[in-house]
Amino acid sequence: MGQSSPQTGRMASPVRVIVVGAGSRGENYSNYASIHPKRMKVVAVADPRTFACTKLQKQHNIEDKNIFKDWQSIAEREKFADAVLICTPDRLHKDPAVAFAKMGYHILLEKPMATTAEDCVAIVEACTQNGVMLSVGHVLRYDPLIHKIKELIDAGVVGDVIHIQHLEPVGFYHFAHSFVRGNWRNEAESSFSLLAKSCHDIDLIHHWAGARRCVKVSSFGSVSHFQKEKKPTGAGDRCFDCSVETRCPYSARKIYLDRVKRGHTGWPVSVICPNSVPDIESVTEALRSGPYGRCVYECDNDVCSNQVVNMEFEGGLTAAFSMVAFTEEICKRKTTIYGSMGELSCNGHEITVFDFLTQRSTKHTASSDAPTHFGLSGHGGADYHLINAFISAVANNNPSMIRSGPEETLASHLLVFEAERSRLESRVVYCGDDAQS
Numbered sequence: 001m002g003q004s005s006p007q008t009g010r011m012a013s014p015v016r017v018i019v020v021g022a023g024s025r026g027e028n029y030s031n032y033a034s035i036h037p038k039r040m041k042v043v044a045v046a047d048p049r050t051f052a053c054t055k056l057q058k059q060h061n062i063e064d065k066n067i068f069k070d071w072q073s074i075a076e077r078e079k080f081a082d083a084v085l086i087c088t089p090d091r092l093h094k095d096p097a098v099a100f101a102k103m104g105y106h107i108l109l110e111k112p113m114a115t116t117a118e119d120c121v122a123i124v125e126a127c128t129q130n131g132v133m134l135s136v137g138h139v140l141r142y143d144p145l146i147h148k149i150k151e152l153i154d155a156g157v158v159g160d161v162i163h164i165q166h167l168e169p170v171g172f173y174h175f176a177h178s179f180v181r182g183n184w185r186n187e188a189e190s191s192f193s194l195l196a197k198s199c200h201d202i203d204l205i206h207h208w209a210g211a212r213r214c215v216k217v218s219s220f221g222s223v224s225h226f227q228k229e230k231k232p233t234g235a236g237d238r239c240f241d242c243s244v245e246t247r248c249p250y251s252a253r254k255i256y257l258d259r260v261k262r263g264h265t266g267w268p269v270s271v272i273c274p275n276s277v278p279d280i281e282s283v284t285e286a287l288r289s290g291p292y293g294r295c296v297y298e299c300d301n302d303v304c305s306n307q308v309v310n311m312e313f314e315g316g317l318t319a320a321f322s323m324v325a326f327t328e329e330i331c332k333r334k335t336t337i338y339g340s341m342g343e344l345s346c347n348g349h350e351i352t353v354f355d356f357l358t359q360r361s362t363k364h365t366a367s368s369d370a371p372t373h374f375g376l377s378g379h380g381g382a383d384y385h386l387i388n389a390f391i392s393a394v395a396n397n398n399p400s401m402i403r404s405g406p407e408e409t410l411a412s413h414l415l416v417f418e419a420e421r422s423r424l425e426s427r428v429v430y431c432g433d434d435a436q437s
Contacts, residue, residue: 014041015394020071020096021087022052024267025110029085032387033060035371040391043081046071051275071096079103083394086110089183090190094119101126106133108390112199113409115191117417124406135390138404140200142385144366149335149346153208157353158339164208164319167334168201169327175305176250177268180226181292185301193303195416198323203412205311205319208337212313214415216430219423221307231297238293250296252287309419
């Protein structure tokens with residue numbers, strides 16, 4: 001079907017993929033075909049935006065007949081590729097995933113799997129029943145440093161894992177961009193922030209806990225600061241018409257326009273001009289009239305800006321997760337794992353293990369052999385490793401190459417829904433005690 005992984009040396013035709021959703025994620029994953037044309041070929045793209053389709057069509061030399069406005073038009077055709085990369089908005093994951101699974105396409109599905117527990121279950125059932133591989137876009141599983149944490153735990157360097165403490169610092173301007181002004185600001189239009197942003201992190205905690213099941217969970221969180229009553233006196237409704245803009249760290253001028261002036265046109269600038277090349281003129285127009293130029297205190301955001309989740313797993317293992325918007329670092333997770341024989345900490349750059357017996361610390365790093373400039377946002381090379389693993393799995397018909405397959409991913413997603421149920425109902429949730437929320 002496709003070229004094997006480099007280790008086997010076997011050559012075959014490239015894996016043929018269809019990109020459904022040509023936004024930043026779809027474009028990012030499709031770049032793999034430009035780097036490894038013998039391993040992957042993009043044969044079709046579906047997106048309602050002509051600009052996005054045309055961009056990928058030119059990049060991958062896609063035939064006119066394989067440019068589609070929606071995924072339904074692809075599903076009406078006979079199967080003509082090996083796999084589908086589904087990178088549509090969160091609420092538009094379930095239907096295409098189920099439809100393409102039934103047609104026999106292997107699926108790489110951007111996270112979260114879906115926005116309800118029922119839809120997540122339906123996707124996994126469809127993939128299992130039709131014998132297709134499912135890789136969910138938990139890119140952090142493929143981050144070499146984070147993968148090293150799991151290897152060290154499994155090697156027993158900290159003994160029995162007793163407690164996991166994990167922080168996701170979203171970043172002050174990242175949160176304002178994505179969760180106040182952007183696509184994930186409003187639960188009715190996307191999903192709650194614990195699912196949209198932190199399903200990565202709950203998945204990692206679940207992964208580090210190993211075979212132990214989470215038995216109960218509690219969670220607290222709210223929308224903090226980005227509220228109308230916090231709006232500074234004299235502030236305007238848009239950053240271009242605001243007397244206090246120069247004193248606001250969330251100014252759209254600072255986040256977008258200043259970056260363009262410095263020659264930076266990647267994320268987040270690229271997101272605000274979906275129908276044109278980002279330059280000073282197009283960005284200025286987008287900020288004058290579009291959603292990204294709004295005052296952060298005058299948006300329709302309703303998702304949590306800070307949330308904590310406490311978990312207890314079988315055997316007494318406890319875990320504490322914090323997500324907070326108001327940080328200097330952007331998504332550089334910090335983790336400490338406390339074990340019976342040692343303590344492991346990771347600051348996003350290196351891992352330190354303190355051995356209780358020798359009372360010595362050992363540092364560990366992990367290098368990524370991913371291309372330096374892979375896509376718009378490479379998550380430290382993890383995006384590259386994720387798509388590489390998926391293509392290798394399809395090429396070799398070997399789902400074990402996928403680190404974020406259906407069953408474990410479903411379990412961690414269900415834990416996210418249980419945590420949010422705890423927050424909404426202000427109670428400890430015993431996992432699996434009721435119908436999923």
